[in-house]
Amino acid sequence: MVSAPVQTTIFSEFEERFSASKALYQRAQGVISGGIAHDGRYQKPFPVYVERAKGAYKWDVAGHKLIDYAMGHGSLILGHNDEDVVAAVHAQLDRGTHFGAGHEGEILWAEQITKLVPSAERVRFTMSGTEANILAMRIARAYTARNSILKFEGHFHGWSDYLVKGEKPPFESPDVPGVPEDVLRTVAVLPSDDIGAVEERLSQGDIAAILVEPSGASWAMIPMERDYLLKLRELATAYGSVLIFDEVITGFRWAPGGAQARFGITPDMTTLAKITAGGLPGGAVVGKTEIMDHLLFKDEPGWNAKKKIIHPGTYNANPLSAAAGTTCLIKCANPAVQQHCDDMAARLRIGFNTVLENHSVPGCAWGDSSAYHVVVGEHVSNRTAGDLRTPEGISPATLKASGKAGLAGPLSAAMLLEGVDLFNTGGLLSIAHTPDDIDFTIEAFDRSISRLKRDALLA
Numbered sequence: 001m002v003s004a005p006v007q008t009t010i011f012s013e014f015e016e017r018f019s020a021s022k023a024l025y026q027r028a029q030g031v032i033s034g035g036i037a038h039d040g041r042y043q044k045p046f047p048v049y050v051e052r053a054k055g056a057y058k059w060d061v062a063g064h065k066l067i068d069y070a071m072g073h074g075s076l077i078l079g080h081n082d083e084d085v086v087a088a089v090h091a092q093l094d095r096g097t098h099f100g101a102g103h104e105g106e107i108l109w110a111e112q113i114t115k116l117v118p119s120a121e122r123v124r125f126t127m128s129g130t131e132a133n134i135l136a137m138r139i140a141r142a143y144t145a146r147n148s149i150l151k152f153e154g155h156f157h158g159w160s161d162y163l164v165k166g167e168k169p170p171f172e173s174p175d176v177p178g179v180p181e182d183v184l185r186t187v188a189v190l191p192s193d194d195i196g197a198v199e200e201r202l203s204q205g206d207i208a209a210i211l212v213e214p215s216g217a218s219w220a221m222i223p224m225e226r227d228y229l230l231k232l233r234e235l236a237t238a239y240g241s242v243l244i245f246d247e248v249i250t251g252f253r254w255a256p257g258g259a260q261a262r263f264g265i266t267p268d269m270t271t272l273a274k275i276t277a278g279g280l281p282g283g284a285v286v287g288k289t290e291i292m293d294h295l296l297f298k299d300e301p302g303w304n305a306k307k308k309i310i311h312p313g314t315y316n317a318n319p320l321s322a323a324a325g326t327t328c329l330i331k332c333a334n335p336a337v338q339q340h341c342d343d344m345a346a347r348l349r350i351g352f353n354t355v356l357e358n359h360s361v362p363g364c365a366w367g368d369s370s371a372y373h374v375v376v377g378e379h380v381s382n383r384t385a386g387d388l389r390t391p392e393g394i395s396p397a398t399l400k401a402s403g404k405a406g407l408a409g410p411l412s413a414a415m416l417l418e419g420v421d422l423f424n425t426g427g428l429l430s431i432a433h434t435p436d437d438i439d440f441t442i443e444a445f446d447r448s449i450s451r452l453k454r455d456a457l458l459a
């Protein structure tokens with residue numbers, strides 16, 4: 001067990017333990033804007049730099065072993081460096097990384113996706129989830145000949161101009177730095193618990209697509225009920241809007257066929273990334289043939305110039321991602337994969353809640369499927385020592401901010417000192433995580449809460 005000297009604050013011990021990372025962060029700031037490559041990797045006092053990873057673990061540049069819950073931002077459901085994925089990538093490397101041409105690998109990859117995902121009649125590959133959502137919106141607009149997109153407060157769909165609106169609290173904020181007002185006007189953002197407001201907005205007749213994370217915002221951070229999704233399905237059909245599930249996180253994770261399979265609700269289109277490409281860069285838009293056919297070249301006069309969706313992309317369906325993705329998805333077809341991850345996440349959530357109960361401190365761990373979120377220092381009225389899907393007595397905005405605000409920084413720093421990368425304060429499980437890893441993590445959480453108390457951050 002690691003214990004902090006009484007006088008030491010979490011951050012000062014962190015500076016000492018991770019001094020090698022601090023040096024790299026200082027160097028990075030001289031050449032990389034903000035010193036980081038992804039806003040989600042911002043961390044106080046500085047981020048930890050990683051050298052290598054295997055299974056459920058990664059090692060920082062000074063050799064400290066960390067249990068990893070970032071898991072490639074959710075893409076590594078098989079754990080780091082799954083042997084079969086690595087072998088497939090190696091084999092492809094020897095055959096070439098870019099043919100500037102079609103290849104059988106992309107067909108195999110698409111076939112595997114259509115086998116698993118209920119809404120996938122046709123597939124089109126992109127390089128990321130952000131790109132998949134951009135393409136899906138464009139196809140939906142062309143298909144419906146409408147302009148506007150309906151999305152929900154807190155729901156994350158990547159960083160495109162259209163979809164950053166209403167993602168962070170305050171959700172109602174009318175402007176986003178760097179995004180033109182004309183673009184923002186084409187996106188309607190509504191709360192995720194007011195179906196009447198959705199119907200009212202749809203009745204205006206300009207909504208091309210309803211875009212939703214079927215888990216609720218940020219992989220069930222703000223949970224969404226199945227009934228609500230069912231109503232969205234009904235309303236989209238009734239008002240002629242395309243229903244798009246953003247399954248960038250939930251795809252192949254909530255079930256082999258994603259959240260749509262788990263909940264038994266089939267959208268018109270789905271956007272995918274992360275697990276889809278087995279930990280390499282890649283994404284996809286999938287959906288009904290009739291809608292996806294807007295990507296086709298046709299000999300019909302005027303079609304290619306006026307109706308066909310433009311979609312190039314140098315690295316779309318590149319052979320390395322196709323090899324990794326296909327290999328990964330073949331393994332993900334076995335529901336035992338998702339079941340193990342779900343079981344480990346539930347064990348973690350229950351363990352964290354038990355620790356919070358034992359310490360009598362406010363907060364909770366919650367989540368669905370193989371994801372967890374944790375907030376400490378905020379009162380949650382229905383917290384027990386058990387599992388929790390929907391925290392009560394706490395606002396959606398507070399839940400959404402919980403990964404970054406309040407005690408999130410000291411908590412994740414304390415957990416890193418204890419040998420765990422919580423991925424800020426919400427993470428995703430893999431088949432490589434064992435019950436022993438989870439129990440180690442729960443003990444680390446217990447000691448981290450003691451550290452927060454010792455630093456007078458919690459009473």
Ligand code: PMP
Pocket residue numbers: 073127128129130131156157158159213246247248249273274283
């Ligand atoms: N949609 C969701 C639900 C996501 O979680 C993410 C990324 N975390 C994206 C879209 C964007 O994907 P990418 O980072 O591959 O652009």
